[in-house]
Amino acid sequence: MMNYFNKENLNDVKILDKSEYPSKSPAKEKVSKDVEKLIKDLKIKDNSVLSFHHHLRNGDKVLNLVMKEIQKVGIEGITLMASSLFPVHKEIIPLIKDGTIENIVTSYITGELADVISRGGLKGNIIVQSHGGRARTILNEEIEIDIAFIASPSTDNMGNISGVNGRNSCGALGYAMADGIKAKKVVAVTDSLIEYPNYPADITEDYVDNVLLIESIGLKEGIVSGTTRVTKDPIGLKIAKDTLKVMEATGLLKDGLSFQSGAGGTSLAVTSYLKDYMIKNNIKGSFASGGITGYLTDMLEEDLFTSLFDVQCFDLEAIESLKKNPNHLRMSASQYGNPEVSTVVDNLDIVILGATEIDRNFNVNVTTGSDGVLMGGSGGHQDTAAGSKVSIIVSKLFSSRIPLIKDKVDVITTPGSTVDVLVTERGIAINPLRKDLIKSFEEANLKTVTIEELKKYSESIMGKPKDIKKSDRIIGLSEYRDGSILDYIYAVEE
Amino acid sequence: MMNYFNKENLNDVKILDKSEYPSKSPAKEKVSKDVEKLIKDLKIKDNSVLSFHHHLRNGDKVLNLVMKEIQKVGIEGITLMASSLFPVHKEIIPLIKDGTIENIVTSYITGELADVISRGGLKGNIIVQSHGGRARTILNEEIEIDIAFIASPSTDNMGNISGVNGRNSCGALGYAMADGIKAKKVVAVTDSLIEYPNYPADITEDYVDNVLLIESIGLKEGIVSGTTRVTKDPIGLKIAKDTLKVMEATGLLKDGLSFQSGAGGTSLAVTSYLKDYMIKNNIKGSFASGGITGYLTDMLEEDLFTSLFDVQCFDLEAIESLKKNPNHLRMSASQYGNPEVSTVVDNLDIVILGATEIDRNFNVNVTTGSDGVLMGGSGGHQDTAAGSKVSIIVSKLFSSRIPLIKDKVDVITTPGSTVDVLVTERGIAINPLRKDLIKSFEEANLKTVTIEELKKYSESIMGKPKDIKKSDRIIGLSEYRDGSILDYIYAVEE
Numbered sequence: 001m002m003n004y005f006n007k008e009n010l011n012d013v014k015i016l017d018k019s020e021y022p023s024k025s026p027a028k029e030k031v032s033k034d035v036e037k038l039i040k041d042l043k044i045k046d047n048s049v050l051s052f053h054h055h056l057r058n059g060d061k062v063l064n065l066v067m068k069e070i071q072k073v074g075i076e077g078i079t080l081m082a083s084s085l086f087p088v089h090k091e092i093i094p095l096i097k098d099g100t101i102e103n104i105v106t107s108y109i110t111g112e113l114a115d116v117i118s119r120g121g122l123k124g125n126i127i128v129q130s131h132g133g134r135a136r137t138i139l140n141e142e143i144e145i146d147i148a149f150i151a152s153p154s155t156d157n158m159g160n161i162s163g164v165n166g167r168n169s170c171g172a173l174g175y176a177m178a179d180g181i182k183a184k185k186v187v188a189v190t191d192s193l194i195e196y197p198n199y200p201a202d203i204t205e206d207y208v209d210n211v212l213l214i215e216s217i218g219l220k221e222g223i224v225s226g227t228t229r230v231t232k233d234p235i236g237l238k239i240a241k242d243t244l245k246v247m248e249a250t251g252l253l254k255d256g257l258s259f260q261s262g263a264g265g266t267s268l269a270v271t272s273y274l275k276d277y278m279i280k281n282n283i284k285g286s287f288a289s290g291g292i293t294g295y296l297t298d299m300l301e302e303d304l305f306t307s308l309f310d311v312q313c314f315d316l317e318a319i320e321s322l323k324k325n326p327n328h329l330r331m332s333a334s335q336y337g338n339p340e341v342s343t344v345v346d347n348l349d350i351v352i353l354g355a356t357e358i359d360r361n362f363n364v365n366v367t368t369g370s371d372g373v374l375m376g377g378s379g380g381h382q383d384t385a386a387g388s389k390v391s392i393i394v395s396k397l398f399s400s401r402i403p404l405i406k407d408k409v410d411v412i413t414t415p416g417s418t419v420d421v422l423v424t425e426r427g428i429a430i431n432p433l434r435k436d437l438i439k440s441f442e443e444a445n446l447k448t449v450t451i452e453e454l455k456k457y458s459e460s461i462m463g464k465p466k467d468i469k470k471s472d473r474i475i476g477l478s479e480y481r482d483g484s485i486l487d488y489i490y491a492v493e494e
Numbered sequence: 495m496m497n498y499f500n501k502e503n504l505n506d507v508k509i510l511d512k513s514e515y516p517s518k519s520p521a522k523e524k525v526s527k528d529v530e531k532l533i534k535d536l537k538i539k540d541n542s543v544l545s546f547h548h549h550l551r552n553g554d555k556v557l558n559l560v561m562k563e564i565q566k567v568g569i570e571g572i573t574l575m576a577s578s579l580f581p582v583h584k585e586i587i588p589l590i591k592d593g594t595i596e597n598i599v600t601s602y603i604t605g606e607l608a609d610v611i612s613r614g615g616l617k618g619n620i621i622v623q624s625h626g627g628r629a630r631t632i633l634n635e636e637i638e639i640d641i642a643f644i645a646s647p648s649t650d651n652m653g654n655i656s657g658v659n660g661r662n663s664c665g666a667l668g669y670a671m672a673d674g675i676k677a678k679k680v681v682a683v684t685d686s687l688i689e690y691p692n693y694p695a696d697i698t699e700d701y702v703d704n705v706l707l708i709e710s711i712g713l714k715e716g717i718v719s720g721t722t723r724v725t726k727d728p729i730g731l732k733i734a735k736d737t738l739k740v741m742e743a744t745g746l747l748k749d750g751l752s753f754q755s756g757a758g759g760t761s762l763a764v765t766s767y768l769k770d771y772m773i774k775n776n777i778k779g780s781f782a783s784g785g786i787t788g789y790l791t792d793m794l795e796e797d798l799f800t801s802l803f804d805v806q807c808f809d810l811e812a813i814e815s816l817k818k819n820p821n822h823l824r825m826s827a828s829q830y831g832n833p834e835v836s837t838v839v840d841n842l843d844i845v846i847l848g849a850t851e852i853d854r855n856f857n858v859n860v861t862t863g864s865d866g867v868l869m870g871g872s873g874g875h876q877d878t879a880a881g882s883k884v885s886i887i888v889s890k891l892f893s894s895r896i897p898l899i900k901d902k903v904d905v906i907t908t909p910g911s912t913v914d915v916l917v918t919e920r921g922i923a924i925n926p927l928r929k930d931l932i933k934s935f936e937e938a939n940l941k942t943v944t945i946e947e948l949k950k951y952s953e954s955i956m957g958k959p960k961d962i963k964k965s966d967r968i969i970g971l972s973e974y975r976d977g978s979i980l981d982y983i984y985a986v987e988e
Contacts, residue, residue: 005573005597005618010968015979018855021911022974025833025880027840079499103499124499158836181675196841197781197801199823206828206835287691307691329693334700339519341700342652346521347690361512386519417515474504480516485509 031211039069047077048146053176054084059222062151064091071100079103083175087111108377118373120491126476132337132383133481138178148183155188156196159208166192171313173202177332180207191217228293231265240269249444252349257285261352263314271295297321337383339481345387357409362416365409370402372468372492385418392421405455412487469493525705533563541571542640547670548578553716556645558585565594573597577669581605602871612867614985620970626831626877627975632672642677649682650690653702660686665807667696671826674701722787725759734763743938746843751779755846757808765789791815831877833975839881851903856910856925859903864896866962866986879912886915899949906981963987
């Protein structure tokens, strides 16, 4: 087309002859019910990149079904770009072993599959990246997805995908949106075919090439919890209470507050205390973001926040709220945390995060467990830690007698330069980089300790944690959201 | 990143040194109030491609403001990618003359600016393309937009753009979406800065680089009509009545009907007759699409359609409906009619379209007037004609004593191979290509004539239309939605 801007060329431009005139363009049939035939028709090549999302979590049946069908056809060397992998995905272990799947790119992995990979079971490598980092690599074409298989709680015959309709509704589909936009081919896999047009659409028909209708995309009870619950553990509750004091001391608990926390018991306790605090002090917040729970939708409906930015729904209350509240907003993983664009996390005041391990420089590991085996990944950890004004790690000093604080974490998931405060049952430590917070906390008369003091106490109780026995074989990388590499992931010793 | 999939390379991968650890990433300030400074800061180069949308129609102040500021800086050779250009844009005529603007790509152009261009006033060329074709060229990167200046009825400080909020609300922003996604830089130009987050967002913050706050983006009365009105002209009403008979004869007036018509008086009369017909016959349609009027929102609210696909709102009723009706859906121009993807037009049963000229092969001109001067363009004409099961042209045989039917239309806008029926006050002509329709109409005892008969009648009244005096200087091209070229556009003789 740009050639047409050259004046001299116009006389040479060929115009269509009548015989070449276009015909009408009726809609093409997209729906198929035969997974075997569809996989053959897609002519997937060896070494393709195939993507899946994790909104169906441990109830997902789509990834296993599709990948096993691909195995049958004898395709090899697949790079599996799954936004997260859960225990249910142990069914693809044989595909790791026989080389159907060669590499894995994910933001979170846990269960037997993670175990096998940690023992060196993957022919290629595993890259663990953040939710925002995943959106970045897809949208900037650092990784080109050949086919995105999008588990769809509902579509119509043209492929308008909605996460709130259908019998296996899971709510927002934030992690699937970049895949929908960028994959060379998009297959919506659904068990609920709805009359055209299906709305509200998370991904619209113009992005969808095929609709595969199967019997069931998932098990409801694995997809969402009926409801998420605050911890009853008194230590967890004490940490949550102290976290509220920390939040108060930051000076950010005022009108316009923006807040994110996870769905763990202690995080929910923080959310619950925050709610009481906001009611008592008549604070009207701006937004809450991330994975959304019923605790946050209650706060939305009580007008404590003006809106929610929802990348995934954690419970049934969140799904119901997304259906009915116009200020409960869907967001893509890119809008959530892609470091190459302007995002919601960059507008976040406070985020509450967990940790498996933390070192004296506040570097956090949530990728591997105390035995060095993969059992997590960044998810939104890196993104929110970087974007928020104050990132707060809440954790007990010991988990099953294993200490939290170490000289060196097994794998660096989130760099300490973006982690601001650690709240434990034995005290609150501020990252020395945050001189502003040290000052605020002093002014608020909030007692703090150094992370060294916490470490010393921890070691006085449980002794110095033993080094994890790792082999010297690198099996993967812990990637930072911007694409730089934070750490190697080593195989564990057999 | 793909290098990381090579097992051997992992040991060589450089991991970040502690000294290189990232810092926090707080949100950057995007808002500026100084258009002069912003234009300088953007460092726009000569020969850049700049895009604008036309949702503010003849009330738009943004294009003139921005382009005049660019002229001041002395930038030359701009390709102006404006989704449509209206009489209000005559203010940029001096920029055509002095070479600030060299080429124009648009879907519709009318007014003094069109006149100047038709007289050879543009240094470069003008490409007239359809709405769907525009989305195609942007999304497939055939044209790369350097900066999209998006007139925004409202944004927040992070650039979440909503067309329904703000004092100059215009409703859906379907024509700006591809620009928002693909432009190298996106500047939201607004006169209503709203508290974060602004929702529902047509374009989200992750796509927006700058927010320019100005006094006024437009004149409300030029943006939308208070309400759109059915024609009172008895000839127009007769044509509309006959069009309903045509629609009935197609067999498509039944449950599940999908329908589109424009906002012209005759088209609205067809919509109005259709409404009565659907009520009387208890028909529940599927969707109506395109530019949306109060006539269609009434039909939505009376449950005659399950949903509306809205690419732009034509009147205040449409904007109000978009705000409150969850089944009144926004659509992008790509979802509407991009020929490279699956679209709404391809699911359309019937579309009602106009014509300035039509030839015996049903080729339609809506790009130039009877004097050969630019006064329109495809808009959605090509897209809906191609996608719909039946495309119906409604037109009087004469407009200001100028005949509709010619041996050869001045510029082919829409190829006759996609145009199915012509309804005039002197009879209904079916495109001979549509043998199926000829049969249906016979079965329905609907009397038709040939287009030759209509032409003969027309010439018996007004004589053979004179040839338009055109120079042999090609000034532009009439592009088909798929990128092929339908026709040259010649300068008119001085």
